[in-house]
Amino acid sequence: MFLKQLEDKIDNKQAKIGIIGLGYVGLPILAAFAKKGFAVLGFDIDQSKVDKILAGQSYIKHIPSEHLLNELIDATTDISRLGEVDAIIICVPTPLNAHREPDLAYVVDTSYAIARNLKIGQLVILESTTYPGTTKEVMLPILSRSGLIVGEDFALAYSPEREDPANENYSFANVPKVVGGITPLCLNLAQTLYNHIVIQTVPVSSTQTAEATKILENIYRAVNIALVNELKILFQKMDIDIWEVIEAAKTKPFGFHAFYPGPGWGGHCIPIDPFYLTWKAREYDVSLKFVELAGEVNSLMPNYVVDKVGEALNNVGKPLKNSKILILGVAYKKNIDDQRESPSLKIIQLLQQKGVHIEYHDPYALTCGNHRHYPEINLKSIALTKENLHKFDAVIIATNHDQVDYDLVVEHAALIIDTRNVLGQKNQDIEKIIAA
Structure with missing residues (x-):
């Protein structure tokens, strides 16, 4: 009953949206919901970010300050205010530790904070890039400590971010959004929410599938970047211009997608995701040699x-x-x-x-x-x-x-x-x- 009421609130734009983590992923989401008429409350541990948002000032260059000049936007460092919102979207970092193993400390700490403040009828969505199984195996047990039942009292879903900063052709709103839920009702609520702000939602059968989708997207890029980086080294020794080769190859209208060499890989996703999956694969006694090699080449x-x-x-x-x-x-x-x-x-x-x-x-x-x-x-x-x-x-x-x-x-x-x-x-x- 409570989750059906939440669906109605989302449909009528009466739901208040909480965004935890106001960086390169969280800030565009906050602005997108406010633009569509939703009240939003941003959470971040960095007081300077909160102060700038409250003043309508962007601290990310490709996000104009005018996107934050909206009376529907609020921000705070006080995590106890989670009780004010109807949907909680988590956009916290998921780095690697010194041994190139997943560091889920931010996700875990955030999950405990939500569990302490979780109320009946709330929707929780993880957007941070991570290995398949995180939402169900890590977050769900923590949230369940609240005594609330997923799919009945609260909803839990995963929807990977697909941000490409400064891309002039694709922004948050016109990129299809993959969504997976712990239960069918969880999936439906997450879709209902995102359908207000993106061109299309792509439902998948589980949170694990949604997590794996994001991992595949970035490993695909990582492997191909490693390929052209390795070929660059060889072709330079052969006195062949790799850039000229790529330009010629991409004239083929099928079966080839151009990737370009560089000084290494960067951004939060591509240098991180391969190592998240290779770490998880060891749990199943599988060695992802191809993926590990790509990581080694690019690193x-x-x-x-x-x-x-x-x-x-x-x-x-x-x-x-x-x-x-x-x-x-x-x-x-x-x-x-x-x-x-x-x-x-x-x-x-x-x-x-x-x-x-x-x-x-x-x-x-x-x-x-x-x-x-x-x-x-x-x-x-x-x-x-x-x-x-x-x-x-x-x-x-x-x-x-x-x-x-x-x-x-x-x-x-x-x-x-x-x-x-x-x-x-x-x-x-x-x-x-x-x-x-």
Whole structure:
């Protein structure tokens, strides 16, 4: 009865939506529900994020502040206010620990917090990327400690985020959303909710299937990125341009999808998901050698870039140690400010360990610090000027932002290591430009 009442409240937009975790996943969801006329309450442990939301200020570059200027939006650090909402969407981090094993501490802690405040007639949805089984095997037992029964007193579902920051063609609203529920009623409620804000919901038979769908999507990309990264290394030795090869191959109208090499992988999902699944596979005595190999190849690409930098400097008579290097871009992909798992961070760490003086320029990320796995990095973006460029022994193009004057870089940099093919064919005759 209570869950039927919740369905009616969702249909009539009378349900209040709680979003736990107001980062790159949670903030767009909060804005999307408010835009559609739902009252929303955001939760985050970071008081500065809460303060900015309450002031209508976005702290994520590709999300305009005007999306937050809505009287239906509220935010708090007080988790006890969960009792005010009808649906709870969890968007907390799911990182790896030092041994590349899943770290579900944020999910577990959030689940306990919800259990302490869970009330009859609430819907709980996990969006964080994780291994198949997390919702049912980890979250459900914790929520059940409340004494409430799933499918009768409360609903539990999983719906993986499909965010691609700064993608001009696809945003949260026009990407189909996969949904799986613990029970059919749980699934129906989650679909009913998301149908208000996305173009299409895609129901699947279980939360495990929904979790596996997200893992498959990202492992597909991880494996193909590893393939082109490995081929890049080979083709460079064969004096073949991998970028030219890819451009030619993608003219085939079937059976080929273009992936591009780079200095490594980045973002929260692709560097994380393969290791989540390989860890879970061990529970079933299965070794995912293909997936593990892809992870190994991609994880070692920053080392390859550093080796190329050392070779390039050596060829002009300069040692790597005590050299000065400028990194162009610390975000993990072009035209965003997201630095999560960025290969630039690993490159910076490796170079600093070799005694290199590092600075960086990134028009989207003005500061670089407070990273979980790179506590020693604490830098600020410098201006990209000819005077500054003359100070460095080499420049590494690590992120291919559009808002960078590459002509200025080519004219004034002493040596350029291009990991993104930004300079491309037109400058291949310039000896100081090194492909990496």
